[in-house]
Amino acid sequence: MQLLSGYLNHPQQTALLEEIRAIVAKAPLFTPTMPRWGKPFSVRMSNCGPLGWVSDKSGYRYEETHPVTGEPWPAIPDSLMVLWDEVTGYSHSPQACLINYYSADAKMGLHVDSDEKDMKAPILSISLGDDARFRLGGTERSAATKSFLLRSGDILILDGADRMAYHGVDRIDAGTSALLREPGRINLTIRRVTLP
DNA sequence: GAGTCCCT
DNA sequence: TGGT
Structure with a gap:
């Protein structure tokens, strides 16, 4: 794991936020919802x-189109493609940018990102808005976990053994950032999905 | 083939 | 932590 605290300055954060808003408009x-029993997540999502x-009752997967509009996902902004090269050094392009919107009371249980075929590619995570209490464990669910704060502008890279580690968000500290108009947090996770 | 759900 |  690499935590690059305050990697994005305020103007970079607002510029990125505008790009995300344009994507979410489309x-x-x-x-x-959860596979099998359909319980809704507290986090809302989109992608580019x-x-x-x-995720829905039939399971977790990657799709080329939006589940509601049926339209292809908008492109990943150039700034994020450049950032991927800059901070991961991984020689193959990312293919998915998951946009997670956490309202003040949203959380994400401990899980492993394992729907990608290219598990050698790191996962690049960008935080915008309110602080998140992030938890990182090991590759076994029963392993000890550590918790730390993810702040607006922070970049987290899940690589090496941590690529397969359990992680989640315990809570959002509402009102700790003024970047978004409302309390909440946007998290971007950029991934390579298929084998190069 | 289940799972980022919930809960303690 | 582990059943669902």
Whole structure:
């Protein structure tokens, strides 16, 4: 894991936020549901890139189109493609940028990102808005976990053994950032999905 | 083939 | 932590 605290300055954060707003205007946030029993997530999602991560009763998967509009996902902004090269050094392009919107009371249980075929590619995470209490464990669910704060502008890279580690968000500290108009947090996770 | 759900 |  690499945590690059305050990697994005305020103007960079607002510029990125505007790009995300434009994407979400075309590909609206949807509410994913749990496989099998259909319980809704508290986090709402959208995506950009050739592939987008979705979840519904039939399971987790990557899709080329939005589950509600049926339209292809908007492209990943150039700034994020450049950032990927800059901070990951991974020689193959990312294919999916999952946009997670956390309202003040949203959380994300411990899980492993394992729907990608290219598990050698790192996952690049960008935080915008309110602080998140992030939790990182090991590759076994029973392993010890550590918790730390993710702040607006921070970049987290899940690589090496941590690529397969359990992680989640315990809570959002509402009102800790003024970047968004409302309390809440946007998290971007940029991934390579298929084998190069 | 289940799972980022919930809960303690 | 582990059943669902």
